[in-house]
Amino acid sequence: MPSAGNTPADAPSAERHAADGSPYPDRTSATFERDVQAMFTHIVRRYDWFDHAASLGNDYLWRPRALWDLSRFRREDPPVARVLDVGCGTGDLTRLSARYFPRATVLGADFTEAMLRIADHRTRPETAAPRVGYLRANARRLPLASASVDVILSAFVARNLVDLPGVFREFHRVLRPRGSVLTLEITEPSSPLVGRLFHSYFDHVVPWLGAAVHSAGPYRYLPNSLRSLPSRAEMLDLLRSAGFARVEARPQSMGIVTSYLAGAG
């Protein structure tokens, strides 16, 4: 083990923290979920601007485009009365979906209290606020009745989950017949050249930016956690195994992100 003097500023330690003290969740640790919560609590104030900066502003396009993918996927399905945004974070997609489905009630669920507080604060001034609520919950055990939701959304959450197949089964349980899931995730770009640029950016530039704002752990965890994500084909297989009869992957931005769509029954 290197001595403290030899440790690079952003190197994670065995204590699930980077050298600057910021949380660095370790997927193999029994405390992984708690560490993920500590990490999002640590970055909560800079989460949105860092997201915009690290995605070079593309995240402004990804969420609306994913909702558009969802409407095309649902063309034949009944109107949407209840939406659930799992891992809603600061509520960007929750608020967007409330505007997108003007007759629906929308519930944002997240297991990090600090993220929910910001989501709630930002939602209050919105016209749609009376139709939007937030709830603290773990995606693995949603405190909702079976067959009670028309649409489940989830953006950039899968890489943090300990049991993705179990979460997809839970989504299937709470969805009404002919309900749908939209999961938006960072994915491997389709072109090898874009892939090389993508990996250099996430492996070197993002952790460097993170270290510059005293969050070396979270932004080294980000590229590492992306490696734990299943490929597009594996993701579709997981959704089929959870009981979804109709599944589709729609890449955006040369495959840097993908909208996964799944229809129940």
Ligand SMILES: C[S@@+](CC[C@H](N)C(=O)[O-])C[C@H]1O[C@@H](n2cnc3c(N)ncnc32)[C@H](O)[C@@H]1O
């Ligand atoms: C990268 S953020 C994405 C937030 C938001 N969906 C967005 O588009 O900006 C991931 C969020 O998922 C939440 N999360 C991670 N694992 C979770 C779990 N098992 N149950 C509920 N929320 C979870 C985190 O607390 C965090 O707020």
